[in-house]
Amino acid sequence: MPLRCLDDTGADVHAFAVPPDAWTALAADNRARRHLGMPCCGARVSLKRSALGLQFFAHVGRGGCTTGDESPEHLALKQIAVDAARAHGWHAETEVAADDGTWRADVLATRGRARVAVEVQWSPQDDAETLRRQAQYAAAGVRGLWLFRQRRFPVSADLPAVRVAGSVAKGFTALDLPIVEVLAAAFDRRLKFGIPAGSTARVRAFGAVLECWDRDCEALTRVVTGFDIVLGDNCCSFSLEDLTSEPELREVLLSALPEDPQRGRLKRRFSSASEASYLSNGCVRCDRILGAFFVNAARADSSQIRGFDISITPGIAATIVSRGEFDPVWTVVAAHPASRVAPPRALV
Incomplete structure (x- = not known):
């Protein structure tokens, strides 16, 4: 034919x-x-x-x-x-x-x-x-x-x-x-080819409900359990702890979360269990840390709370690449990307 x-x-x-x-x-x-x-x-x-x-x-x-x-x-x-x-x-x-x-x-x-x-x-x-x-x-x-x-x-x-x-x-x-x-x-x-600046990735944000561990509070709080970044057939997962040292990606992801009066503040807190400070959920009532131990236990029951697209910048691409979880893919980039991750391979 x-x-x-x-x-x-x-x-x-x-x-x-x-x-x-x-x-x-x-x-x-x-x-x-x-x-x-x-x-x-x-x-x-x-x-x-x-x-x-x-x-x-x-x-x-x-x-x-x-x-x-x-x-x-x-x-x-x-x-x-x-x-x-x-x-x-x-x-x-x-x-x-x-x-x-x-x-x-x-x-x-x-x-x-x-x-x-x-x-x-x-x-x-x-x-x-x-x-x-x-x-x-x-x-x-x-x-x-x-x-x-x-x-x-x-x-x-x-x-x-x-x-x-x-x-x-x-x-x-x-x-x-x-x-x-x-x-x-x-x-x-x-x-x-690669993870070029100007391309678009799909993000899935997940959350669950936790009870405050403090017996004088015990408030129910909606928490963020993590994010999946999807590009092509690849999926890279980030916890809140992962985002602690990634300010650019952290700002992009957290700014896209919908307002929720039942969700506690997301900020850096000190965890006595791990003897370190990291980005964490807090109780909506008393602001005590709802740390990685509790959030990890809740992941099995978590559900998607938001889906949205983000534009890949050189900094975000470098963060994704550094985790070693992405296989390079062919991706469509914007008509006029401001910059690119060196060096993505063009078709022609």
């Missing part, structure tokens, strides 16, 4: 670039003149529409051509990739093969000397095959960008890859964004 064919002058014809009424006329003209051919093998072409209205070309007698059929999702994502590349000043074509036949890109985008191949991998593919094909692109000076449907696949600075969810009817997403935005970022040099 290719999206591109050639006319009798050798010029490209893209199915998605032909208006619906012109598509019908082109089909009739092709039946009469048989002037359209497949770029993969030269076979005659038939013009078709899928059940969802996607226009595509089909072989008339496949013969020895090994080009496989593609799903509507595969076709739609190729069209989206072409549109995104062209919108950012790139020249983009579908189904482009190397002169020596070593590779064939779903979409090949070029701008100056830069070349990016977008591969839509809607069927399962093992890691060895992905790495082999990426190596072929690299040997040809082409940067490969992979759009996977499967959940597990290799990711590295040399292999840009994201998981795509959704359908033609419902739309597609990747990295919790519309796929259009992810591809736009890729062709605008805003798809970065």
Whole structure:
């Protein structure tokens, strides 16, 4: 189900670039003149529409051509990739093969000397095959960008890859964004590897209810038990004690908590049990420390009290990296980040 064919002058014809009424006329003209051919093998072409209205070309007698059929999702994502590349000043074509036949890109985008191949991998593919094909692109000076449907696949600075969810009817997403935005970022040099400044992380704040340990008080207090920071498939957890020595992250996280008259003050207190001072919860009535021992015991019964997004700054990125709990991921950053963690790897 290719999206591109050639006319009798050798010029490209893209199915998605032909208006619906012109598509019908082109089909009739092709039946009469048989002037359209497949770029993969030269076979005659038939013009078709899928059940969802996607226009595509089909072989008339496949013969020895090994080009496989593609799903509507595969076709739609190729069209989206072409549109995104062209919108950012790139020249983009579908189904482009190397002169020596070593590779064939779903979409090949070029701008100056830069070349990016977008591969839509809607069927399962093992890691060895992905790495082999990426190596072929690299040997040809082409940067490969992979759009996977499967959940597990290799990711590295040399292999840009994201998981795509959704359908033609419902739309597609990747990295919790519309796929259009992810591809736009890729062709605008805003798809970065690592934990780059300007990217967005999701935060989940958790809390529980504790009874004050002082028998003269015994007030019930809502406490904060910790925070999860989620970026891609990674999740990094922070307790209040962890935030004691991280002023930038502490300020960002605590300022996002909703006001709660049943929550005690969050401040640095001295704990006689640990013989140290750290950021802690306090009793809402008497302000006595509700320390790590009590909060850790309550974590099993804690629940999410707030979810929000934060912008990654160089300082916050350094804090996350220092914990060693994050695997680097590909991330979309803001259009004009003020600074970056050195050195995130851009797609192109």
